Amino acid sequence: MTSALDITQAVNPPRAVFLNFPLGHQTGKPHQPELQHWIVRDAMQAFSTITRPGTIIHLPYVWDANDSTWEETDYTDGFLPGRPPKEDADMAEAERRARFVR
Secondary structure, three states: OEHHHHHHHHHHHOOOEEEEOOOOOOOOOOOHHHHHHHHHHHHHHHHHHHOOOOOOEEOOOOOOOOOOOOOHHOOOOOOOOOOOOOOHHHHHHHHHHHHHOO
């Protein structure tokens, strides 16, 4: 499942399902389990019908029928916060990993 059509086309996976939703939301909007269920169900059905390698099936769901501004702002320059300095990122990663070591 993908919401990055251009990247998926460039990578050319054996099969893919495209959903025109913001990146990171390929299975639907938060707190909408019924919508998420439909999307995952339709994706699994689509995967089972693909017979030609490289096929990308577009699912018909719409993020917001009345507002497509997310397409103009999400993941464009300046949308995401800047990256932390490497030392800070390394420290945060070490702290994250330490939580899983017992």
